[in-house]
Amino acid sequence: MKANQIILLVIGIVVVVAVGYMFTAIESPEDYIEKIEKERERQFKYIRFNAESPLTEEQKANFKTLTFYQINPEYKVKARLVPIENKKVREVPLTDGSKERYIEHSYAEFELGGKTNSLLLLQSVKEIDMRNFFLAFADETSGRETYGGGRYLNVRQDGKNSITIDFNLAYNPYCAYNPEFACPLPPKENLLTISIEAGEKNYSK
Template sequence: MLKNKFFLIVAILLVFFVVYYTFFGGNTASVDGLEATINPATYGRQVVEKRTEKDQFLRTNAESPILDKASFRGLSYFAPDVSYRVVARLEPFADKTQKLVVSMSDGSEEVYEKFAHAVFSLHGEACRLLVVKLENTYSILFRDSTSGKETYGGGRYIELDPKQLTDNHAIIDFNTAYNPYCAYNPRYACPLPPTENKLPVAIKSGEKYIAHE
């Protein structure tokens, strides 16, 4: 009887560990304390929820750039894809006072602080992007081979979550890539990505571009 109980307990523990690893194991890996891997199904639902919230904001908020809110049916997006969420190695600038003068879509200029270069691999391609800082916001302004085709020709933006940022690494989630307001309303002036931030890969992630009036 004791032997049977022992094997029953072992079996229950094995089932527990298999279930835990299957559903939660993807969330345990880390790099410099950053969450490196996540559960794809849970992640996909979170991305869709945030997109729904943004569409609601654009449809109803007075600060939305959408002019014809009554006919607005939501933005167009690539399907959530966790493979476009990468951990990048940061190469900070030794000189913390370096600035970047960014051209705006209306011909004016804006000055950003150069924060670091983010180096990572995406779908087998080596990539390098300049991360800039304006006040307390860390951003990447970029173009890729979808720009002007499936996505906005003026480029897209990613804002880095300070919680997913350390001195040496950062999580870059291209599923959060978004179009600037000037893509939907010419009254807005938007910063243009620096020349060095043209990626050699197609970023089929984040917002697509369909003109809205």
């Protein structure tokens, strides 16, 4: 076999392997649901059994389950990152009146609910990994089906100019379970005018 034929054969094999990997790497709906369910089970066990849980011992004794919306892949969105050129440190108010310092990093723009939405991504001044962000938001379900003080997401940049936001992973702050905890409030930029019917619902004592 000639050298150029060998090279073409090797290239062909590499392409086939790459394409095959691309298709097998795509997450199936079943795998996605299983992943979310496992995360919810982990969250329940942490709240129920961990020493750092916000629940009192009395609450733990009566704690049976967390309540979530049905898993809906439509609430997993790919957002465009819009950097903030002049990044500033913002003092974010907490529920007890104190404040925490976060860097205003960028905006995540995405399509959902028939409109373009934008959320401010904050980064703790103590964050070591510059691809990790804290996202606190409220929406039209807040104060009704979900906690009135908003919900949280921990998100990670997964593209040069993009980030995945999976609202199925939205969780309650500790103060939703125990008002003695102080929790960051969503910034005004993150008060969505659509209903996010995904993630954790309000905690029922």
